Amino acid sequence: MPIFHGKEQNHQTRSLHQNGIHSRPRILCHPLRIRPIALVGGFLFTLFFGHPYAKLNHKATNIQLKASVVGLGFGMNVQSALQVGREGLGLTVASITTVLILGYLVGGWLKMPRKSSHLVASGTAICGGSAIAAVAPAVNASEKEISVSLGVVFLLNAVALVVFPFIGHLLGLSQHQFGLWSAIAIHDTSSVVGAASAYGNEALEVATTVKLARALWIIPVSLLSAFLFKNKGKKISIPWFILFFILAMLANSYLPGISTVAPAITAISKSALVVTLFLIGAGLSVEKIKSVGWKPLILGIILWITVSILSLLVIMHY
Numbered sequence: 001m002p003i004f005h006g007k008e009q010n011h012q013t014r015s016l017h018q019n020g021i022h023s024r025p026r027i028l029c030h031p032l033r034i035r036p037i038a039l040v041g042g043f044l045f046t047l048f049f050g051h052p053y054a055k056l057n058h059k060a061t062n063i064q065l066k067a068s069v070v071g072l073g074f075g076m077n078v079q080s081a082l083q084v085g086r087e088g089l090g091l092t093v094a095s096i097t098t099v100l101i102l103g104y105l106v107g108g109w110l111k112m113p114r115k116s117s118h119l120v121a122s123g124t125a126i127c128g129g130s131a132i133a134a135v136a137p138a139v140n141a142s143e144k145e146i147s148v149s150l151g152v153v154f155l156l157n158a159v160a161l162v163v164f165p166f167i168g169h170l171l172g173l174s175q176h177q178f179g180l181w182s183a184i185a186i187h188d189t190s191s192v193v194g195a196a197s198a199y200g201n202e203a204l205e206v207a208t209t210v211k212l213a214r215a216l217w218i219i220p221v222s223l224l225s226a227f228l229f230k231n232k233g234k235k236i237s238i239p240w241f242i243l244f245f246i247l248a249m250l251a252n253s254y255l256p257g258i259s260t261v262a263p264a265i266t267a268i269s270k271s272a273l274v275v276t277l278f279l280i281g282a283g284l285s286v287e288k289i290k291s292v293g294w295k296p297l298i299l300g301i302i303l304w305i306t307v308s309i310l311s312l313l314v315i316m317h318y
Contacts, residue, residue: 042281061279066241071269073248074262088210091184095307099125110295115141119149124303127215128153128187134218138226152300157191164195179206185308212242
């Protein structure tokens, strides 16, 4: 069920459904497809020209991503979003539980420090860098452990942004299926939104809703982490921007006057995501790639492939 209103809905998909034909999304010749190019472009820019504001890059990316996601809320309907959120709840709980347990087991097998494996698993299970930043103080992680975990997640996010839409088209996933899959299997919100928007508008709607619901699990996982690592009383980071996203949906659904400006806000937010992905790519350097290390990278890849395959099988046979 589409969440965005009006002209955003894919006309071709609707026509195929009316004729009883299952829709297979085409590769979009559309501005949305420049998102993977923006990510690669940012990396190449830093590689050849350097980054003049490297220390400010992460902060700028974080602020712009959150503002863009909140803006997308002005194009969504509360009732449809709740329906999609309920559909993804079971997958979310199952994937988080599986990844955290598997992270503990595989991390032990690789003889990794427990905090490092837990950070990589938390980032894979919930929402990438945001989850790592929230869990790190709860487990009293060192700066090196945080940096390595973020590096693993960052690399896999970059790969997912390019690979996931290709796999989705190859397997003939519907817009709804791909949106749900990307929300469950891709780490950071930025890459989830980037990959889903490259696939189509309905995929973007579903992915954003399920992903933000998944991000709320930062709170219980951080509390659990503090308990397991015996760091009670540590400050827990709460993703407040999700509250503003919900308020934007409520305003769009129940305040008539908002409908006149909502399409413009949504369009601006989608364009801002392109800039966000460029900044993310610009923050990825050869030095960061080299500093990751093979054990954390292997752990991240194993966890990512596992959750990607299992969630895809469930979604395709749902």
